Amino acid sequence: MPRVTIKDVARAAQVSITTVSHVVNNTRFVDPATKQRVLTALEELGYQPNSLARSLRSGVTRTIGLVVPDASNLFFADVARKIEDIGFQQGYSVILCNSDNNPGKQSRYINTLLAKQVDGVIFISSGSEPDDLMRLVENNIPVVVADRDVPLELADVVLLDNEQAGYDATKHLINLGHRFIACITGPNHLAPSMQRFEGYKRCLKENGIDFDPKLIEMGDFRFPSGEEAMQRLLSSSSRATAVFVLNDMMAIGAMSAAHKAGLSIPKDxxxxxxxxxEIDAAITPALTTMAQPIEEMAQYAMNLLIEHLVGKKHELNQRIILTSRLIKRDSTARWEE
Structure with missing residues (x-):
């Protein structure tokens, strides 16, 4: 017979997983009527709390796990550095886990963090499946999810308004007179990529520009894929005069392909x-980009997690939505027919 999980109890009591956790561990006030429903469900289902997890939570290790999908991506490297700096200032050691966009590797790292008895986790998932996050929740590990979106019943969330940022990037190119605007996307199973792409399409539509599938290529958020996607665009029949690339690593790859093809950026x-x-300002030409508030994201994520750890957490989880800003440099210019 399969083991009854906290998710089963939450479904039976018609409450969130977080509420069940608070009733089981007596970590926060829960409305008496709601608490009674949870207790009834616990008894009827025969739920047995994970004794190992409860023993882990009785101690404090002053360690925090940080799970990132790709440490070679300079964006995640910057996020990790900021979180490590803030953690050190607050007296916490940070264990960095690079999943390398591999769900199996990510799952093994979750096992490692549980075994290390970390006090909490900042989690940037390699995909959209919630299983690893659920394991942390079921083991009563405080979690803050960054740069991804999940239901608030599972965790606090700190992320960017990616759809609006994609719109703003596309609008910048339209304002420069471009009408044939290509887009190099990231993986379609990652919400940030698809949300930026949706912003791109919305901006085209609102400005009377037809969406052209021939102007779309997919990458994987890494340098080589940006270079390869740009090569495909340049070898096709597309008439692109501008390209919105959904992260900087791919954008630098796209610039490399354009240079190798003999094109001048931004003239051609x-x-x-x-x-x-950081490297955006150092390359030639310097890359125009949409800036993510990396330090602000790291600060919010750490603050929310530490609120959990010191017992100052509000009853409801929070979703913090941050905004990007356009950084104009030398890789974009007005299009002259």
Missing amino acids: ISIIGFDDI
Whole structure:
């Protein structure tokens, strides 16, 4: 017979998983009527709390787990550095876990963090499946999800308004006179990529520009894929005069492909990226991009997690939505027919 989980109890009591956790562990006030429904469900289903998890939560290790999908991506490297700095200032050691966009590797790292008895986790998932997050929740590990969106019943969330940022990047190119605007997307199973792409399409529509599938290529958020996607665009029959690339690593790859093809940036083609990693200002031409508020994201994520750890957490989880800003540099320019 399969083990009854906290998710089963939450479904039976018609409450959130977080509420069940608070009733089981007596960590927060719960409305008496709601609490009674949970207790009834616990008894009827025969739920047995994970004794190992409860023993882990009785101690404090002053360690925090940080799970990122790709440490070679300079955006995630910057996020990790900021979180480590803030954690150190607050007296916490940060264990960095690079999942390498591999769900199996991510799952093993979750096992490692549970075994290490971390006090909490900042989680940037490699995909959209909630299983690893659910395991942390069921083991009563405080979690803050960054750069991804999940139901608030599972965790606090800190993320960017990616759809609006994609709109703003596209609008910048339209304002420069571009009408044939290509887009190099990231993986379609990642919400940030698809949301930026939706912003791109919305901006085209609102400005009377037809969406053209021939102007779309997909990458994987890494440099080589940006270069390869740009090569495909340039070898096709597309008439792109500008390209919106959904992260800076791919944008730098796209610039490399354009240079190798003998194009001048931005005279022949404009390129705008997304993230504002440190190298953007150092390359030639310097990359125009949409800046993510990396320090602000790291600060919010750490503050929310520490509120959990010191017992100052509000009853309801929070979703913090941050905004990006356009950084104009040298890789975009007005299009002259």
